[in-house]
Amino acid sequence: AQSVAQPEDQVNVAEGNPLTVKCTYSVSGNPYLFWYVQYPNRGLQFLLKYITGDNLVKGSYGFEAEFNKSQTSFHLKKPSALVSDSALYFCAVRDKGNTPLVFGKGTRLSVIA
Amino acid sequence: SAVISQKPSRDICQRGTSLTIQCQVDSQVTMMFWYRQQPGQSLTLIATANQGSEATYESGFVIDKFPISRPNLTFSTLTVSNLSPEDSSIYLCSVGQGIRDTEAFFGQGTRLTVV
Numbered sequence: 001a002q003s004v005a006q007p008e009d010q011v012n013v014a015e016g017n018p019l020t021v022k023c024t025y026s027v028s029g030n031p032y033l034f035w036y037v038q039y040p041n042r043g044l045q046f047l048l049k050y051i052t053g054d055n056l057v058k059g060s061y062g063f064e065a066e067f068n069k070s071q072t073s074f075h076l077k078k079p080s081a082l083v084s085d086s087a088l089y090f091c092a093v094r095d096k097g098n099t100p101l102v103f104g105k106g107t108r109l110s111v112i113a
Numbered sequence: 114s115a116v117i118s119q120k121p122s123r124d125i126c127q128r129g130t131s132l133t134i135q136c137q138v139d140s141q142v143t144m145m146f147w148y149r150q151q152p153g154q155s156l157t158l159i160a161t162a163n164q165g166s167e168a169t170y171e172s173g174f175v176i177d178k179f180p181i182s183r184p185n186l187t188f189s190t191l192t193v194s195n196l197s198p199e200d201s202s203i204y205l206c207s208v209g210q211g212i213r214d215t216e217a218f219f220g221q222g223t224r225l226t227v228v
Contacts, residue, residue, distance in 0.1 A: 034217070043119075043205065043221035044156075090155065092217075100146050101207075101217050105155040 002027045004093050006104035013081045014112055021076040021107045023091030033074040034092040034101065035065055044090070050074060061085070081111045115140055115208050119220030126196050126227050133192045134223045136206035141186035147179070150203040150222070159204075162189050196227045 003026045013019045025031055035047040048059025055067045065076045074091060091104040116139040126132050136145060147159040159179055160168040168181040182190045193200050203224050209217045 036219075041224070044219040046216060046218070049216055100158050100161060101156075102158075103156045 002031075002093050002095060002099065002102040004091050004102055004104035006089075006091055006107045008107050009105075010108045010110065012110045012112060015083055016080050019078050019081040019085070019109065019111070021089050021091075021109060023074045023076065023104060024072050025074060025091070025093040026072060027093055027095050029095050032094045033065075033067060034094075035059065035063070035074075035076050036090045036092060036103075038088040038090065038106075040087075047076070047089075081109075083111045083113050085109060086111045114216075115142065115218040117206060117208065117218055117220040119206055119223055121223055122221060123224040124226070126225065128196055128198070128227060130196055131192055131194045132196065132223075132225055133190050134204055134206075136189045136191070136220055138187045138208055142208040143186070144208070145183065145189045146207040146217075147181065147189075147191045148205045148207060148219075150205065152201070156205065159191070193225065196225075198227045201225055201227045 005024045007022055033050040036044040037047055038044050047063050048057050048065055050057045050067045058064045063078050065074055067074055088106050088108050090106050092101040094101050118137045120135045124132055145162045148156040149159050150156050158171050159174045160170045160181055162168045162181050162183040164183050164186050178194055180192045203222045205222045206220045207217050
């Protein structure tokens with residue numbers, strides 16, 4: 001069975017500092033990995049995905065994530081955080097088969113001015 | 114990409130009543146998915162809806178409580194029946210999780226409050 005772990009409920013970072021939101025996963029085969037962001041009273045917005053290819057994936061709003069197969073991790077990063085990045089971030093995984101996404105519990109990012 | 118229109122965006126309902134949520138996609142899709150997000154929680158898959166067949170429900174979700182219709186390839190409804198305060202959640206529909214898809218798309222969600 002697929003699973004995703006986001007070990008941090010909350011991440012606090014000062015504006016302008018780099019940020020990392022952690023994610024580890026478990027799947028039986030090769031994974032499709034995703035990051036989504038949810039702003040208050042808004043739906044899920046897609047940030048980036050890893051399907052195959054380069055381990056470093058670049059996405060929307062300056063975010064990037066690094067796929068590490070040996071550590072089964074897919075941490076979300078941004079070199080310089082903005083206050084507007086404050087939101088709830090979800091990591092999700094699916095097997096390459098016809099299976100629906102499984103989500104982590106979410107990490108609330110708070111960027112402080 | 115796919116654009117999903119989900120209605121209503123929010124509603125407040127009385128205990129014991131039902132709410133039907135509509136999900137309209139701007140392209141034909143084989144599979145549609147319904148998720149629930151309880152307050153402060155992650156997204157949990159309720160069921161997968163294929164056009165022309167019965168929906169497939171995940172453990173803990175039953176058809177009597179969450180009947181789903183899928184009349185064509187662009188539309189689905191989820192009904193939450195016999196509402197109780199525990200049903201207060203955000204409900205989201207999603208597409209793009211088929212075997213050839215590499216990105217899932219989500220509606221804006223329906224915020225349900227049961228009083």
